[in-house]
Amino acid sequence: MLEDYVPTGIPGVDKILAEKGIPKGHTILVSGGPGSGKTTFAIQFLYMGATQHNESGVYVTLDEEPGDIRKNMLNYGWDMKRLEDEKKLVFINVSPVRVTPSETGLIQIGMKEFRLIKLLEAIKRGVKEVNAKRVVVDPITIFTLQYPNEVERIYAMRDLLRDLRQTGCTNLMISELRGTGWEREHQFEEYLTQGVILLRTFLKGSRMVRVFQAEKMRGLAIDNQPRPYEITAKGIEVYPSATVYK
Amino acid sequence: MLEDYVPTGIPGVDKILAEKGIPKGHTILVSGGPGSGKTTFAIQFLYMGATQHNESGVYVTLDEEPGDIRKNMLNYGWDMKRLEDEKKLVFINVSPVRVTPSETGLIQIGMKEFRLIKLLEAIKRGVKEVNAKRVVVDPITIFTLQYPNEVERIYAMRDLLRDLRQTGCTNLMISELRGTGWEREHQFEEYLTQGVILLRTFLKGSRMVRVFQAEKMRGLAIDNQPRPYEITAKGIEVYPSATVYK
Amino acid sequence: MLEDYVPTGIPGVDKILAEKGIPKGHTILVSGGPGSGKTTFAIQFLYMGATQHNESGVYVTLDEEPGDIRKNMLNYGWDMKRLEDEKKLVFINVSPVRVTPSETGLIQIGMKEFRLIKLLEAIKRGVKEVNAKRVVVDPITIFTLQYPNEVERIYAMRDLLRDLRQTGCTNLMISELRGTGWEREHQFEEYLTQGVILLRTFLKGSRMVRVFQAEKMRGLAIDNQPRPYEITAKGIEVYPSATVYK
Amino acid sequence: MLEDYVPTGIPGVDKILAEKGIPKGHTILVSGGPGSGKTTFAIQFLYMGATQHNESGVYVTLDEEPGDIRKNMLNYGWDMKRLEDEKKLVFINVSPVRVTPSETGLIQIGMKEFRLIKLLEAIKRGVKEVNAKRVVVDPITIFTLQYPNEVERIYAMRDLLRDLRQTGCTNLMISELRGTGWEREHQFEEYLTQGVILLRTFLKGSRMVRVFQAEKMRGLAIDNQPRPYEITAKGIEVYPSATVYK
Amino acid sequence: MLEDYVPTGIPGVDKILAEKGIPKGHTILVSGGPGSGKTTFAIQFLYMGATQHNESGVYVTLDEEPGDIRKNMLNYGWDMKRLEDEKKLVFINVSPVRVTPSETGLIQIGMKEFRLIKLLEAIKRGVKEVNAKRVVVDPITIFTLQYPNEVERIYAMRDLLRDLRQTGCTNLMISELRGTGWEREHQFEEYLTQGVILLRTFLKGSRMVRVFQAEKMRGLAIDNQPRPYEITAKGIEVYPSATVYK
């Protein structure tokens, strides 16, 4: 049943995802290093949804300001403002507001601003506003880092994922990769989400090579091989038939 | 005595397990990374038990919701719902219920929901309900992580294993692998369970290769060599005669 | 003086131990990973002592239940029950008994059950009962882990070793190896015991290879080279003339 | 639109930055090891701005004293004093003043001196004084280290970056690299800033090679390959067409 | 001046030590892994001193019991008892005495037994008793481990070394190596003592090779190259002209 999958619309990606896309209603982790194009990937997912598949989107930013994103995405020829005007996209800024340090403890306030319930309310409001089918939270790292220990982080992330489900949307959680090597510790988010896409960069001889890998996609027989990708003038492009040598 | 072993029914696995299967009544750890097919392996074990060996099963989920699992498993042609209707399978959802943060401490409640005694009661209820011979707990990581230090985790895991024994069932504990390298720290669960199966993925030249390894199986002269496996349209398939080069 | 050494009776091992065996009265650490055959090695030591050298043995288990061990060892043709009936072997189960969590703190109780004095009393009782010459504690890891820091673990282990000496028996302490690589941190037990035997498994090309190594044996000019071993239908067999390439 | 980019004026760098420079108003992290020329890079950015692009600059030092920097930069033929007299550059020294230990706790005072609000006031004062378009904070490490844990560091850095934005200036944050290897943990600052430039040194055969890498530059299709650079008599020079072999 | 050096008398070692030996009055760290022959090296130093250079010795044991050492050393043909009778050697056992746990805290007592002042008194008593010129403390690790943090360990070790000096003796501190690799963290004792000798074992192809290395020897132009050594029927023998390949 084709209607059970959400095509990303990102060149090469849907081919890797069993020629289908992301299973509808699933939440996928997109994890990458600095400069790996995580935000470009996320916006491209929403832009292609809005322009090619008639699916509105919500972009929840915990870090970069909407104005910056709008401007940067123009470089790929993506006019976010127009989509917003057409009610096909809504930006939600939940980055913490600083409170004068003399009044209250800086971090305490930051944490309250971010707490789970506010984040969920913001997402639901956005989904309702544009009748969204796709949601991005970028980066989820800022959200989980506020919890002091790993168990609390896991519980908070599980709660978030559970509530996200009820929206019926297909979601990307953007996360920041810790290390730069092929061998690494798995992050707990990789186990909690229903799919994991890695955007990494490795040194091969004298060149940095960008590597896309669909590590996991529940309910789908994906190609889990590492594949080269580039950030072109038109956004992310993955080469699903090319190979990457270590 | 053939009746002392429980065939997994998973292609290639029983050949590796001395052409027999898992010793009856034993608890086996199945540890793998994200996307390695741990849940598929576990369900396949229950499905083959129910359909080929007339052994009912209990699937205790601490993470994914039964509805999702039922749906995903249809991809392999496994109709869980039918097995449930025929009383050959029961799903038990013991994932923690969120309580409104304003009422009580979020994690405290989560922990109470999960405590050992509840988990055991749930398993016993399920075993009784379908007269089960096979039990899966997926993933055990969520259970052990609630205990603040390693010693407490060991004791809790031992207690769980001891009580599981009394059910007479043959059990799989699904666990999440920490790292991605060939060299790694052993997890304490590997020492506490009676068998260990590893489902890993390694980069070999330009390809990710899936590697099955029966690391340990008490009372059985197993093949402990790394063997390639695939996740096919019919579930996990292990190739017991093929070799994996580092 | 031949009577100063205790032959292990395990094929290949005594050849490595200067064609003699373990110095009488010494305590040897046997450390290995999951599935490396540590318990098989330990039981084989006791079984060969009882059947070939007329030395009774005590097997103290802190983990696996005697019934399971008896059953598993039958696979090697070793009839533990008969040895027990002939007063050539005694099993002592000192694994901690769980107390209802509502009554007392779970771990506290566990620790009390295990405390040094109880462990020693149990060993001495067993030694007296069968006039034992050989003692195995399996695994010692469970004992040391209860002590909260490294210094306390060292002292507890030293105390245990000191008292074990007074029994006059030759002893094996079974321990669980932490990592899987050739390079590793030494465990403190390696320094406290009078001998160290390592049972490890390494990937060599496409194969896991089992490697026996006598790392240390006070008062004996041993062969400290890595040697291949196998777990056969007759138990552990070490090949003292074969070499292992990294 | 050319006026949207700030050319660094450093030989080879603007070519790598898409033949443009740093996006106006962005804050870029420049991270390097000891002796990698971080301060030279930063001053060169301000000097070229003042002498070739008519953009005044503010240099905030948290470590080295202005007098030392002035003297060292003369080696490259850069006369800082003259720029200061011409109101094209201002040095701001916010390194912490020591207070007699007998009076107050040493570190407490140091922390107060450094607190965010003071740092921001100093920057704003400097920007106003010379109508600056470029700002350097060197090194930001001293600022972030005062915060006891990672979450607080992230929040403090975010706050700093947010306020820096309001100045409209284009900014370099100088940071100290932790390790010397190709594989490394990403620092959180790499995720918070809009661009990352790495200045590293690697051993290649018998030689240390200096390696420049533009890891990230939001909104710009940069060359992210590692490129050799040298510290010459005229300052930093990057070779954008040369390659670096591992 | 030849009388300023103390020949170890161990075959091959003095050649490496500039054909002289250990500078008189210095304290040398001898660090090695389990089974590396540290105690053999130490006793050989005392035995050769007593039998070839007419220098009495004190052996302070913090771990192994004198009776065991006497017995083990007979394997090398070294009759400790005779040396003791001739007042050329004295064994001092300062290993901690266990106190009944019910009376006092186990570790507290152990620590008191070990405290610096007792250790020094014991050494001085021994030196006086046989008019010793050589002292061995084996292993120093047990002494330093009682101090809860690194700074306290450094101070305690410095104090010990300072007082040891006043005896005028030439001393060996035996220490336990942490890891098994060529690359390692330096232990603080290496910086505090006036010389460092490493006894290690590395896997080379299919063989474990024993490697002696004089890492440091203040005031002496030593050969700091790795050299093979063996534990023969006559004790340690180092081959100062042979090379060890990595």
Place this chain on the structure above:
Amino acid sequence: MLEDYVPTGIPGVDKILAEKGIPKGHTILVSGGPGSGKTTFAIQFLYMGATQHNESGVYVTLDEEPGDIRKNMLNYGWDMKRLEDEKKLVFINVSPVRVTPSETGLIQIGMKEFRLIKLLEAIKRGVKEVNAKRVVVDPITIFTLQYPNEVERIYAMRDLLRDLRQTGCTNLMISELRGTGWEREHQFEEYLTQGVILLRTFLKGSRMVRVFQAEKMRGLAIDNQPRPYEITAKGIEVYPSATVYK
């Protein structure tokens, strides 16, 4: 201007330092492993200053006693006593004095002895006494280790460096290297001082090779390549034209 640089007088070093030496008034970190000749390097710097450049020196020892250093340096033909008599050198011993443990806490006292203000007073007294132009603190590690956390260590080191400046002297801070590999974590002292010289030892094939590297020297275009060095009968000798292969 030649008078702005202080030649070290150590064979090969000044050639590496742009044929000049250390910039006058700068503080340089000299970091090396055990036996790398750090103290020899430091004394050679003072000895050459006093005998060839008419610059008196202060040697502050936090570890080794002056008598030992005097004696060891005679091996290189350096007569420290004569320099002291001629008021060209002064030794200052600020190593902590032990206080009877029964009176006060051992470590507390040690820390007071060492506190910053005392160290500075001692240095200033020494500088005044011989009108010194060169100062060595050996090892600075003992000083920084007393501060319980990294931030306090950084502040204390910065304070020390700032006050040292006011003396107008050119200074070497001797520090102890943590690890033995090519890849390592940078120590914070490398960022705080104006220059960094590394004295390391690496295994190359079958040989340990001593490697000198000027990692950083503010305001000077140095040769930062690794260069072999030896500890000869005349002290340290660096070979500035030779190469070191990894």
